Amino acid sequence: MASCSQKTTAPTAETAATTQTAEAVESTAPPAFEVPVEYYKLDNGLKVVLSPDKTAPIVTVAAYYNIGFRIEPKDRTGFAHLFEHMMFQGSDNLGKMEFIQLVQKNGGILNGSTRFDYTNYFEIVPAHKLETMLWAEADRMKGLNITQENLTNQQGVVKNEVKVNVLNQPYGGFPWLDMPQYANKNWYNAHNFYGDLEDLDAASLEDVQSFFKTFYSPNNAALVIVGDFDPAQAKQWVEQYFGGIASADLPEPADLTEPRQEKEQRFTKDDKLANKPALAFAYHMPERNTPAYYAMGLLDQILLQGDDSRLHQALVQDRGYTGSVSGGINAYLGNMYNYNGPMLWMGDLVYDKDVAADSIINVLDQEIARLQQNGVTQQQLDLAMVKIRSSLYDQVSQLYGFGKADLLASFALFDDNPARINELEAEFRKVTPELMQQTIQEYLRPTNRTILIINPQAQI
Structure with a gap:
């Protein structure tokens, strides 16, 4: 490497002006964007992210599972979405709809959704209800109430949702549901992820139980806590409620690659x-x-x-x-x-x-x-x-x-x-x-x- 000379020269008017301009730009540059992030994993593989924010006395608890539209089983289109609905049908200690009532009666809001690569559930509640939400999310991760009655009921709900939002709507599914099926070649990226009605009907209780055991395991999930909380206390509760949930053997990731498109x-x-x-x-x-x-x-x-x-x-x-x-x-x-x-x-x-x-x-x-x-x-x-x-x-x-x-x-x-x-x-x-x-x-x-x-x- 060439040595660096220590020789200096007096700045010209042009270089001085350039230097001043650069300094002015630097001084007016927007501040760096910074979100507090603490990240660790439990022994069972659960990914945990803590991000304290004292702006308001509320907390958001979000559980994300690494299962979405793309990697649902073939001949079971819409299965990931169907399972999103099943997660509100009760667990070991919370009966049907009691999870929703627990959040709403404590002044909170909640929702869940299915996307290409994840299914998520979140609750936004007053800060002092953090422990309650962690207990409730862990309860359904640990043991969902999977019954034929619940499955049949939610098959009907999802099929009706498909009819209302897609089949009986002008521009239904356009372009969010349609375009991936036309533009992509790989089945995982190109199938009807909202669900064909026949595939939704074909889902069995055994399918649901296997799906839950595999994809709703802690080593296939991330738990995020954002808001007004004490990180040390939150860590204790996360370990207490999620630490004992068993991990699962995950399947090999699906091959999602698409060929290079060479023709319009x-x-x-x-x-x-x-x-x-x-x-x-x-x-x-x-x-x-x-x-x-x-x-x-x-x-x-x-x-x-x-x-x-x-x-x-x-x-x-x-x-x-x-x-x-x-x-x-x-x-x-x-x-x-x-x-x-x-x-x-x-x-x-x-x-x-x-x-x-x-x-x-x-x-x-x-x-x-x-x-x-x-x-x-x-x-x-x-x-x-x-x-x-x-x-x-x-x-x-x-x-x-x-x-x-x-x-x-x-x-x-x-x-x-x-x-x-x-x-x-x-x-x-x-x-x-x-x-x-x-x-x-x-x-x-x-x-x-x-x-x-x-x-x-x-x-x-």
């Missing part, structure tokens, strides 16, 4: 209840946590997020083809952080019948071509950074701490590193105009795209 795909779907056409586009994303992944997050801000985005300006403001354009990375079922596997960058819009679908696709091509030809300037990149930083803060502050718990649980499950929540901003700041250009060329090419058009059939 276009599909049309008739919708008997829709009265206007709709169009969705999807591009396969770069692998999660890669430099191009962060670049795509910034391109999403430039192209699709907000009224200042290129597609909103071109399709809504300039041409009036539609009233709005929505979408993003994992936009309909989460955010760009809480998934683990192949993903799509998607957008969708409903438009008037006198507008040709090709006109919309041409606008999309033109806006991407503008970025390819002109590049992304540092000024545009800085603006996108401001937007994504704002979006990240919005996510973290969502629903009294649940947004923060969601990211911590996802990063614990998928990366074994919940502190990654504090690294996101720095990763986005590493993105250069050159990397943006490379990402546009590789991932926003037409041959990496799937188009889905809804053909309206409703009689007006």
Whole structure:
């Protein structure tokens, strides 16, 4: 390595001005984003994340299981979602619906959901009820009340949900349920994860018992506590209530890989209840946590997020083809952080019948071509950074701490590193105009795209 000379020279007026400018920029840079994170594991494999926050006298308890739509058994589509419902049907010490009543009668709120790569349950309660919530979550992790009566009841509930939300709705399942099935090739990424009615009917009591024993084990889960609590006391309760739950033998992870798409795909779907056409586009994303992944997050801000985005300006403001354009990375079922596997960058819009679908696709091509030809300037990149930083803060502050718990649980499950929540901003700041250009060329090419058009059939 060459030695470094100690010789110094007096600064010129130009270098002095440059130095002052750099110092001014540095002094006005936003403070580093920092969330308190304490992470450890119990002997049974349960991942535990503690994040104290004294802002308000409430706590959020979130239990995330590493089982989602993608890896449910073949011929049992919708099983992960069905099981989400089963978790509210009672456990060893809490009867049917008593878990919900326990939370609500103590002034709290709760919910559960199924996503591509996890199923989650959370409660937000007054801070002094933390122990109660930990006991209740451990009780159903330890022993769910799996009966034929409960299974039959929830099969009916889920089938009715499918009918109400998808089969009997205009644009039902568009594009969040439809597009993955059209754009992907691997069954795990491309099946009807809400559930075919026949598959839901076919689920047996033995299926449910095996599913619970395998996937709802502590070594397949993350427990997150966010809010106003004493970490030492919380650790004691976590060990007391969760420490004795047995771990399970987990199956080998499913192969989720998707082949590189080399040709554009276009599909049309008739919708008997829709009265206007709709169009969705999807591009396969770069692998999660890669430099191009962060670049795509910034391109999403430039192209699709907000009224200042290129597609909103071109399709809504300039041409009036539609009233709005929505979408993003994992936009309909989460955010760009809480998934683990192949993903799509998607957008969708409903438009008037006198507008040709090709006109919309041409606008999309033109806006991407503008970025390819002109590049992304540092000024545009800085603006996108401001937007994504704002979006990240919005996510973290969502629903009294649940947004923060969601990211911590996802990063614990998928990366074994919940502190990654504090690294996101720095990763986005590493993105250069050159990397943006490379990402546009590789991932926003037409041959990496799937188009889905809804053909309206409703009689007006």
